[in-house]
Amino acid sequence: MKYLSQTALRAGAVGVAVLAAAASMAQADGKSVTIGLTSDPSHLYPLAGEELSSNIMYYHLYDPLVKRAGDLSFGPGLAESWENVDETTWRFKLRDGVTFHNGNAFTASDVVFTVEKARESIRPDLVANIASITAVDDTTVEIKTPKPYAVLPNDLAELLILDEEYTTATGDTDMDLKPMGTGPYMLDQWIKEEKLVLKAFDGYWAGAPKIKEVTFRPITNPATRTAALLTGEVDVIQDLAVRDVDRVKKEGGFSVITRPSLLNVVLAMDMRENSPTIEGKNPMTDQRVRAAIAQAIDVDAINKIVMNGLATPSDQYVPASHIGHVDGLNFREMYPLDIEGAKALMAEAGYADGFTMTLDATNNRYVNDAQIAQALASMLAKINIDLQLNIMPKSNFWGYIRVPTENSSFIMSGWDVPSGDAGSMYGALFYTRGKKDGYGQVNRGSYSNAEMDALVDKADSTPKIEERDALLQEATKILMADVPMIPLHYEQDIYAARDGVMLEPRVDKFLWAYDMDVN
């Protein structure tokens, strides 16, 4: 017994010494930061799927041809420059001297390979606007689009370039665990649900990263995430719980950083003659009824009471930074809160007694979604609309509300446009359904306006961004007058960091350690 305990003591002492030495060695190497995420990434292979934590990892390990900055501006990435050879042909000049983490040179054939791989993967949407791609020489690729498409570079910001040789040899399943890209970081260690450690790739083409080691810790419970920040176990956290904001602000040594998110919470109204949850003729086919509904909703009250002031009422369908946004036009000014005015509109349309319909909403996808739905029910009751609530988890929701929308009359969901271009939203949500392949596939309200369709068609046929912007702005004006969908508010992205961490939150909610700094 005594012998055992002495050996145990010695072993313990050696163990502690080794741990201490290892810890001091790690710190001596350079700056490091630990980030608390809301969930563990599911993939490290960009073509395997799309989900926030995985997206964050992709952009650390890989690079796209065109880089999207934190403010949604687009600039050169792996492609130094690009130009239109003709209306449907683009030439991208690739950067010279870039290598993957394993030393393989980055060449045009890697780009061609990536496009072809994407087409047969679960993400063909990434290359939907690329009709063909050829490698002109080692540093030039030529892309042909099916028709003139002004925002091809914006789309390419989401296509991350793979190493042809490595990816072919490794196979899709293992690519998820053993990534190989040109990005500023390499994978050091990934223990699922525990931590993911990235270390800097010093040969990165834009310069070695300032932070040498990044550790991501997935902590799903919001209270535990806040606790981990307060104890110093993590330096930065994503999605600080609304109820913890005051607590963290009061605690010295931490700061709370917020910014309006890209996610616009919207209400889609059915515009078919007969709607699944409404008896008789569908009142929402009349624009006055739709306007009345918009004017009965008190977005400021929802912001103050349900969202604790952490929402930004939407002015249009897309934020001011986007192509297609009209300066000075504000939904909240076009349809201000006015119960009397709304009642008058309803009476004018012949629905003074109101009607009954069902609102389909989630309870676990958007911030306080179920509570917002309840608030809407009480607000619409004021104009005699009896709103029945059908609230369900998101795993059931997407299938339930899916086009051709056989179950829904009134849907609360969200939409974000990371490409900075309203055209993709209008084409998917407001274009007449079933008219053209690839358009109107999310048009849940069956809205159809030939003038709007024509504007989107023209916008999608011009290679000039200014023309596209002008055409989409006309479309915005039509949509704001027709009001097929009511935009409610943008959620708020809330981060918290200890003092000494420099973090500028990105509009698309991705975290990028390359842009961060630590003292």
Next chain:
Amino acid sequence: MFGYLLKRLIQMTLVLWVVSVIVFLMMSFTGDPVFMVVPIDATDAEIAQARRLLGLDQSLLVQYGKFLTSLVQGDFGNSYVFRQPAMTLILERMPATVEMVLVAMALAIAVAIPLGVYAGANPNSRISRVIMAGSLLGISLPGFWVGMVLIYLFAVHWGVFPSSGRGDTAELFGLRISLLTWDGWHHIMLPAITLSLGTMAILLRMTRAGMMEVGRQDFMKFARAKGATRRDVLYKHGLKNALIPVVTIFGLQLGDLIAFATITETIFSWPGMGKLLIDSIYRADRPVIVVYLMLVALIFVVINFIVDIVYTMIDPRITLK
């Protein structure tokens, strides 16, 4: 004995088969997993392609048939979300859950049995009444609340324990075990304590009840009269006879904790299986759920079998039939 084993094996196969059928049927109600995987503005063609890649383009019966044929070949299917083998995902996380449960159970037994024996032997003493009141708290306080309070007190306020996560691990037989490092023990204490409280309270009360019933028996007075020490009377004669229901409950709790320590794992960000289960349910990841529940059924069957063997060890009058 062989006949008994064969019978149990057949029962086990039947249970596993029924579980797989139930899960397949249930999952048809929880939403189409395709929509959790494709972007929201995916076109019909893109969704069809995704369906094909995930094997969701056939009828439920065909999918179940494929599942069974793959099963007998040892292929448990790939997760829709991770696109990795479902069994690998679960087994990767199993050591973390099992070690937390073992520490919790050890704590529970170490506290519950002695206290239960004391409370059963001295039912009217003041200390016993305090113990019983404490056990009521253990049963009624919800795990997630206890966990958060412990994090607040011990991690945030006093800084004695870490708030979440698993500590450093060392490899043993290819498995990563955190109980082999001091840092690992440091991290496991709060989650294990949280997890142990419910079981501790139940075992304590069962032990006390058993001891009180056994204490009334004549053989106890006879043993004391014979000159056995008080400790021998209580533990060697008394406890052994009171242990049958305690062992039953212990087996059930053990299986329950291994399978469903989800809440504690979520609160403490403990990288175990329970968290994988709840995430898979949210994401309608059927392959993982079906493998997980079959594994859980297997664990329960095995534990109950071991409990039956233990009965015969405690009470030689019981035989296996």
